Amino acid sequence: MRYFFYYKPNRTIEPHKDETVNQRAEQKLKKIFETKSALIPRVYKEQWNKVALYHPTGDVEKANAILINPEDGAYDLGNKINDLTGKEWTKFTSSWFVFNALAVDLKQEKELDSHIEDHPATFSPTMISDFIRFFTKEGMSVLDPFCGIGSTMEACKRTNRVGFATELNPKYYNLILKRTPEFKDNIFNSDAVLIPTLNIKNIDFCISSPPYWDILNRSTKDFEKKREQRQLDVNYSDTELDLGNIADYNQFLNKLTNVYLNIYRVLRNNAYIVIIIKNVKKGGQLYPLAWDLSRRLSEKYVMKDEKIWIQDKVGLAPYGYPFSWTSNIIHHYCLIFRKEEK
C-alpha cells in the first residue's frame, strides 16, 4: 500500500495505517502541490509521486511537512533558510566537526590543472557544500571574497547555487574561471575591499577564509623547502594589496575588518556570513585574531555563533620542547554572523 501520511508515535517516523487518514492526506498533498508550489524544494517536486505528508502527532489538518524517505526526516514547508529536513538540519548544528582533506576533492583539482597545487592554503569544496546547504536554498547566491582556487565556486556548482567571487592573484583567478566558467560574469580579479563597486548585490550568503595574517611569510624552513622543491607557491603573492603581506597586526585587522564591513552593503537583509579563521601565533605570543575580528564585526553584524573545525590528521611537531608550552593549533573557527536590519 502507498502511504500518504506519516507520524512519529514513538521514536521513529512511521506510516499511518488508517485508510481515511491517508485519503485526507492525499487530498491535502494535492492541494499543497497546486497552491504552495513555490515552497516545495526541487527534489521533492521531481519525485512528487513518492512524497507523503508528515505531522509528528498525526494531525493531518495541522501537517505542514513532507517527506520521501522517513529515515531522512521531514521537510517543513515553512523552512525559510534551506532545503534541509529537520534531521539534516540538526546534524549540522553541532558546534564542532572534524574534517580532513578528501582524496576525491584533491584528485578532481589535480585533474583540472596541474598548477592548482600552487595555492598554499585551500579548503575542501565538500566541506563548504555542507555550509552552503545549511545557509541557502537551491538557486540562491553565495559570495567568497577571498576565493583562492575557487573551492567555494565548485561547492556552488555541486549544490546548484550561484557563485560570486573576488580573488587578487591573477593566477588563482584564472584557475577559478577554468574551474567554474558558468560563473565567469560574477568572478572578479579584484581587491575584496572593492566589492561594493563591482556588479555584486543582494547576496544570500557569504563564506570565506581570508589570509591568516602573515602566517605564510613566516612558514617553517621545512615547509618552504618542500614546496620550493616542487616549484609551488610559498605565499599568495608579493603585492601590498595582499592582506597576507601585512606584518603589523592592527593594520592587518583594520583592513580585514573593512573588507567584511563593506560586504554588509551587498548582502540582502537576514543573510548569514561565515568566516573561517584561526588565532595566530607570532614572536612567542598568541594573537586572538578570531576573537578580535568577532568583536570588531559585531559592531555591524549580529554575531550568532562559532563552529569549530578540527583537522585531526595533521602531523604534530614538538614545538616548545623542552622549554615552554607551545601548542599545535589544529582547529579553525567558523565564525557565524548575520545582517539583521530592523
Ligand SMILES: C[S@@+](CC[C@H](N)C(=O)[O-])C[C@H]1O[C@@H](n2cnc3c(N)ncnc32)[C@H](O)[C@@H]1O
Ligand atoms: C586562505 S586563501 C583562500 C583559499 C580558498 N578558500 C580556496 O579554497 O582556494 C586566501 C586568498 O585570499 C587572497 N587575497 C589576499 N588578499 C586579498 C585581497 N585584498 N583581495 C582579494 N583576495 C585576496 C589570496 O590570494 C588567497 O588566495
